[in-house]
Amino acid sequence: MAGGLIPLDEARERLLGLAAPRPALSLPLDQVTGLTLAEPLLSLRNQPAADLSAMDGYAVRSADMPGPWRVIGESAAGRPFAGTIGPGEAARISTGAMVPRGADCVVVQEDVARDGNSLLLTGDGPATPGAHIRRAGHDFANDALLADAGTAVDARLIALAAMAGHDALTVHRHPRIAILSTGDELVPPGEPAPSPAHIPASNGLMLASMLSALPCELIMPPLLPDDRATIAAALEQHSHADLIVTTGGASVGDHDLIQPALADCDGTVDFWRIAMRPGKPVMVGRLGEAIVLGLPGNPVSAYVTAMLLLLPLVRRMLGYQQLVPATSQAIAGECFPANGPRQDFVRARFRDGALIRLGNQDSGALSALVQADALVVRPAHAAEVGAGDTVDYIALRHQT
Numbered sequence: 001m002a003g004g005l006i007p008l009d010e011a012r013e014r015l016l017g018l019a020a021p022r023p024a025l026s027l028p029l030d031q032v033t034g035l036t037l038a039e040p041l042l043s044l045r046n047q048p049a050a051d052l053s054a055m056d057g058y059a060v061r062s063a064d065m066p067g068p069w070r071v072i073g074e075s076a077a078g079r080p081f082a083g084t085i086g087p088g089e090a091a092r093i094s095t096g097a098m099v100p101r102g103a104d105c106v107v108v109q110e111d112v113a114r115d116g117n118s119l120l121l122t123g124d125g126p127a128t129p130g131a132h133i134r135r136a137g138h139d140f141a142n143d144a145l146l147a148d149a150g151t152a153v154d155a156r157l158i159a160l161a162a163m164a165g166h167d168a169l170t171v172h173r174h175p176r177i178a179i180l181s182t183g184d185e186l187v188p189p190g191e192p193a194p195s196p197a198h199i200p201a202s203n204g205l206m207l208a209s210m211l212s213a214l215p216c217e218l219i220m221p222p223l224l225p226d227d228r229a230t231i232a233a234a235l236e237q238h239s240h241a242d243l244i245v246t247t248g249g250a251s252v253g254d255h256d257l258i259q260p261a262l263a264d265c266d267g268t269v270d271f272w273r274i275a276m277r278p279g280k281p282v283m284v285g286r287l288g289e290a291i292v293l294g295l296p297g298n299p300v301s302a303y304v305t306a307m308l309l310l311l312p313l314v315r316r317m318l319g320y321q322q323l324v325p326a327t328s329q330a331i332a333g334e335c336f337p338a339n340g341p342r343q344d345f346v347r348a349r350f351r352d353g354a355l356i357r358l359g360n361q362d363s364g365a366l367s368a369l370v371q372a373d374a375l376v377v378r379p380a381h382a383a384e385v386g387a388g389d390t391v392d393y394i395a396l397r398h399q400t
């Protein structure tokens with residue numbers, strides 16, 4: 001530890017150790033996007049359930065090649081031909097239609113000429129039996145494992161589950177998250193500030209936006225003043241949530257009331273203060289079954305700690321396998337000086353393919369955060385990096 005500060009990796013491990021995937025429940029397919037499977041997904045049917053044509057054309061017997069044939073019927077998707085294809089016979093067939101009994105290949109329509117019910121081969125035709133046929137079970141068989149538990153549900157998996165015969169999936173439920181913004185200085189966005197000492201409340205909306213990419217149930221009560229009893233009552237009111245996120249007041253100053261208010265509710269503090277910049281005054285505790293995550297009040301600090309702690313925690317609750325943001329490497333476009341005892345996340349921009357520091361690294365500078373393409377990760381006590389060397393970074397937006 002550096003001066004009593006907990007390294008970020010240790011803090012995140014301890015935080016994630018407090019959580020587990022939410023309980024499992026069955027939800028309809030139109031309600032599971034973004035959740036994770038709580039049990040393996042098995043097929044309830046063969047797909048396709050029968051031999052189907054992969055092309056528009058004519059179903060024939062390969063033994064009768066190269067024709068001619070007499071057309072005796074049609075097989076359309078959902079309306080199969082009821083008869084059997086005998087010697088010298090063919091059935092018109094559409095893509096996705098069942099291959100009639102007796103036929104073992106499909107001649108594509110571009111390779112034949114039809115005159116009434118007479119069919120002549122004009123092209124090469126199918127080379128082998130089974131040509132242009134999707135065999136029963138070609139995609140998957142009944143009782144096949146389609147996805148493991150822990151797989152995140154997306155549009156592709158929903159389509160697969162529906163095709164496999166499911167109308168619902170067993171998933172980990174949405175986490176319930178309460179976001180409490182505290183501070184006498186805060187006013188709701190858009191409302192006139194009573195004095196220059198007041199500022200619009202931005203953190204709650206920012207955190208809600210960050211969480212919007214994950215399936216959560218968000219609870220956002222009104223702004224809370226710096227009043228210990230009021231904060232304690234709000235914590236107690238939302239103790240039924242899976243996670244209580246506070247922003248502001250997590251340190252130990254005279255007006256930092258999250259910790260004493262938590263104690264008033266019989267909550268506990270697991271740890272606070274992390275060796276990172278921005279974002280040192282982070283607090284982690286418990287209140288009943290709820291995890292309490294106290295984030296800093298400065299908006300850049302709140303954003304960075306939410307990215308590195310809050311979002312991984314919620315992904316853990318959802319049962320995701322990938323929890324922390326990925327890091328990449330890029331060329332440093334300028335010198336990055338040696339680092340001190342805290343892990344530093346430097347707001348930077350790409351210029352000609354290389355990363356350069358933004359001039360304003362203040363933890364309250366939202367404009368610089370918006371301008372940033374990346375957070376350059378500087379480990380504690382890292383040596384100076386020169387221009388042309390490589391640095392690790394976390395992308396804040398895709399490069400075009």
